[in-house]
Amino acid sequence: MTERFIIKKTEETPAIILNPSKGVFQIVGRSWSENALTFYEPIFAWFKEYFENSPLEVTNIQFRFEYFNTSTSKQIAILISELKKKSNDHKINIKWFYEEDDDDMKKEGQRYSSLLKMNFEFIETKQR
Numbered sequence: 475m476t477e478r479f480i481i482k483k484t485e486e487t488p489a490i491i492l493n494p495s496k497g498v499f500q501i502v503g504r505s506w507s508e509n510a511l512t513f514y515e516p517i518f519a520w521f522k523e524y525f526e527n528s529p530l531e532v533t534n535i536q537f538r539f540e541y542f543n544t545s546t547s548k549q550i551a552i553l554i555s556e557l558k559k560k561s562n563d564h565k566i567n568i569k570w571f572y573e574e575d576d577d578d579m580k581k582e583g584q585r586y587s588s589l590l591k592m593n594f595e596f597i598e599t600k601q602r
Contacts, residue, residue: 476524479516487513488539492520497530502538505546514549518556525560533564538571538599539579547582554590561592570594573601 476494483489488503507513535557542550557566570583580596587594 476528479520490517494530499535504540505542510545510549529564534567536569554586558590558592568592568594569597571597571599574598
């Protein structure tokens, strides 16, 4: 089984929790690093290894962004695009969380879902 991959949240980067033994795949927080590619590359590599070696029967991925910049937006699109490629052979569920009254974040998720032709489950949460 692929090893778990965890990055703690910082002021500029989200928490990353990729733990196949618990079935937890989350990206949580704010992402506004100037070099998002450098931050997200290891995540892309981890998912590549995960799908090659030991994917679960169903992979449930949760996106819980408070905010992300344009540089991150591109990396999210790449990640979802790669997940879509895997969805032909594996069951993948994407859950897009957004805070109540945060229409912008909800619309971002809807845009990814529409552009990349992946069904998302949209989940409204209470404001913190």
